[in-house]
Amino acid sequence: MRTRALTVAALSLALALAGCSSQTAQNSSPQNAATATPSAAASSSASGSTQGSGAAAGDAQAFLVRNGLAGKDVKAIVSELDRTQDDKAKGLKGSVRQGELQLTDASGATAALPIPSDSFYLSMAPYVSQTHECFYHHLTGCQGELADKTMKVTITDAAGKALVDEQVTTYANGFVGFWLPRDVTGTITVAYDGKTVKAPFATDGTSPTCVATLQLA
Structure with a gap:
């Protein structure tokens, strides 16, 4: 059952970042190394959760540095990727959700950047x-x-x-x-x-x- 769940999760991520798609294909958020998940937070102590958040932030920052996006906020990244197709050849992909930008690069690494709530x-x-x-x-x-x-x-x-x-x-x-x-x-x-x-x-x-x-x- 665990193998099947992992397969479904991988397929969901592939669909989410493969191109324009319908709401049905996009409903599931990918599990990101650069994003803390509710289940991870629930199973950690207060100090462990804090450490996990720090690690997630570090992973996201490393992702941005590796892909030439360091120092840019989420709005600047969205605008830059939408206006050019240069990053398409590099294998960098982004999916804009209502509350976050989901990114994946050519290595398969992923990151999720929150969009301001307003x-x-x-x-x-x-x-x-x-x-x-x-x-x-x-x-x-x-x-x-x-x-x-x-x-x-x-x-x-x-x-x-x-x-x-x-x-x-x-x-x-x-x-x-x-x-x-x-x-x-x-x-x-x-x-x-x-x-x-x-x-x-x-x-x-x-x-x-x-x-x-x-x-x-």
């Missing part, structure tokens, strides 16, 4: 004719139709306050991402090449970090 990263890929299923945004795997295209993006909350009102250029992966407040709802409006699309959005603990349903017409 922030939510929403990445979108407006399209005209081709899209894909996506729930958690994969920073080096998702590919949208409209790469390097200039478009107008407006994001307003339920009260009508503009959270984003910008002329933007989509990244090489066809996406463009925004850091939004946590726990808000509202409307996304995108205009491109005489076409527009409007859609609702939310940024709570069950909301997608990847929006690939914005069809321009």
